[in-house]
Amino acid sequence: MSGKTVFVTGGAGYIGSHSVVELLNAGYEVIAIDNFTNCVGDEDGTAPSLKRVEKITGKTITFYKCDMLDGARLTKIFKQHHIDCVIHFASMKAVGESMEIPLMYYKNNLIGTINLLEAMESVGCYQLVFSSTCCVYGDPETLPITEDHPTGNVTNVYGRTKYFIEEMLKDLSNSNEKWNIIALRYFNPVGAHPSGLIGEDPTKEFTNLMPYIAQVALKKKPYVTIFGNDYDTVDGTGVRDYIHVMDLAAGHVAALKKLLNDHLYYKTYNLGTGNPVSVQQLVNIFSQVTGQEVVYVVKPRRDGDIVAMYADGQLAKNDLGWECKFSLERMCEDFWRWQTMNPNGYRDENQVSGKSTTNGSSTKNTPEIISSNGNGHSV
Numbered sequence: 511m512s513g514k515t516v517f518v519t520g521g522a523g524y525i526g527s528h529s530v531v532e533l534l535n536a537g538y539e540v541i542a543i544d545n546f547t548n549c550v551g552d553e554d555g556t557a558p559s560l561k562r563v564e565k566i567t568g569k570t571i572t573f574y575k576c577d578m579l580d581g582a583r584l585t586k587i588f589k590q591h592h593i594d595c596v597i598h599f600a601s602m603k604a605v606g607e608s609m610e611i612p613l614m615y616y617k618n619n620l621i622g623t624i625n626l627l628e629a630m631e632s633v634g635c636y637q638l639v640f641s642s643t644c645c646v647y648g649d650p651e652t653l654p655i656t657e658d659h660p661t662g663n664v665t666n667v668y669g670r671t672k673y674f675i676e677e678m679l680k681d682l683s684n685s686n687e688k689w690n691i692i693a694l695r696y697f698n699p700v701g702a703h704p705s706g707l708i709g710e711d712p713t714k715e716f717t718n719l720m721p722y723i724a725q726v727a728l729k730k731k732p733y734v735t736i737f738g739n740d741y742d743t744v745d746g747t748g749v750r751d752y753i754h755v756m757d758l759a760a761g762h763v764a765a766l767k768k769l770l771n772d773h774l775y776y777k778t779y780n781l782g783t784g785n786p787v788s789v790q791q792l793v794n795i796f797s798q799v800t801g802q803e804v805v806y807v808v809k810p811r812r813d814g815d816i817v818a819m820y821a822d823g824q825l826a827k828n829d830l831g832w833e834c835k836f837s838l839e840r841m842c843e844d845f846w847r848w849q850t851m852n853p854n855g856y857r858d859e860n861q862v863s864g865k866s867t868t869n870g871s872s873t874k875n876t877p878e879i880i881s882s883n884g885n886g887h888s889v
């Protein structure tokens with residue numbers, strides 16, 4: 511058991527909540543904050559996702575509803591606890607939206623991070639795992655992508671905020687050798703915890719591929735749009751590296767262990783499977799695994815889309831002793847379980863009761879399973 515206390519920003523969100531499960535299971539104490547921009551929060555300021563995490567793990571989380579733009583409050587929380595290390599997930603993250611309201615993205619992501627770093631400095635906490643993205647590589651010059659691939663040629667504002675933060679963290683680690691920072695560059699996280707109790711529940715429109723496919727399989731949307739089938743790829747559709755969110759979560763625990771054992775100053779790692787998967791392949795596999803019909807329509811390419819991105823994960827494997835365990839089939843299966851048990855995400859009445867987070871209360875949920883024997887097909 512680690513006995514260390516980890517401060518998790520964006521802890522109630524999709525990747526945050528799954529990582530909190532892994533942290534608790536690894537013996538860490540967790541203090542989490544969230545402002546509920548990307549996830550559902552209860553009216554009393556508690557997080558339904560984290561109540562379910564407590565149910566899954568049988569452990570308790572200290573939670574604060576807190577906006578990272580409120581630097582004074584952040585520092586106050588740091589001064590109230592002994593915090594050994596930080597995992598920083600919180601950010602605005604929708605690529606399309608970032609192009610429409612860039613100032614909001616720069617303000618939230620950059621200033622929020624600066625406030626966090628100042629709060630950490632104020633209590634002498636210098637261990638940080640930062641949630642970055644493969645977006646920092648821009649349109650890749652070579653595949654699979656290694657960590658030394660050039661960064662900065664980013665195609666959207668969201669990715670640029672992450673790139674700027676990476677640069678800032680690098681400067682910080684050069685300025686004071688006490689800093690010990692890992693930036694994890696995620697490829698495309700999908701799937702859900704195998705219990706079906708926690709998963710991705712976007713507060714805004716569904717835009718990412720797997721959540722959209724699931725909405726179609728649930729008959730909540732009529733069809734999936736495949737953005738372009740004339741790329742130079744295996745079947746003409748876009749290629750990505752989908753990674754199970756539980757593998758990603760385990761990657762954070764591995765990174766944290768590394769930080770607590772070694773002084774790295776500043777280091778980046780890719781978290782991906784290295785397995786290239788096309789849009790068409792994902793539609794087909796999702797349909798096969800779930801036995802649901804996934805209707806799709808091919809339309810023109812989406813503006814700004816990159817043709818193909820997948821990771822070289824060797825460095826994380828060697829240094830962190832971490833590798834992906836879950837197959838693409840398992841990603842679909844677990845995502846579908848979450849969706850069918852919670853067709854309205856955390857908004858459903860909640861069947862889960864358990865120990866509550868700070869100020870928490872029990873909630874209920876109504877599972878619903880829609881079945882059909884169809885397969886993926888186009889219209």
Ligand SMILES: O=c1ccn([C@@H]2O[C@H](COP(=O)(O)OP(=O)(O)O[C@H]3O[C@H](CO)[C@H](O)[C@H](O)[C@H]3O)[C@@H](O)[C@H]2O)c(=O)[nH]1
Pocket residue numbers: 603604605643644645668696697698717718719720722734735736737738747748749750789812815819
């Ligand atoms: O309805 C859809 C949605 C997506 N796609 C295609 O599916 C692939 C994946 O698209 P997503 O929108 O799911 O994901 P992106 O790769 O565009 O972006 C995601 O992964 C990035 C890293 O690669 C960032 O993390 C970003 O925040 C996150 O949204 C792309 O080829 C896209 O064109 C479709 O064909 N139809």
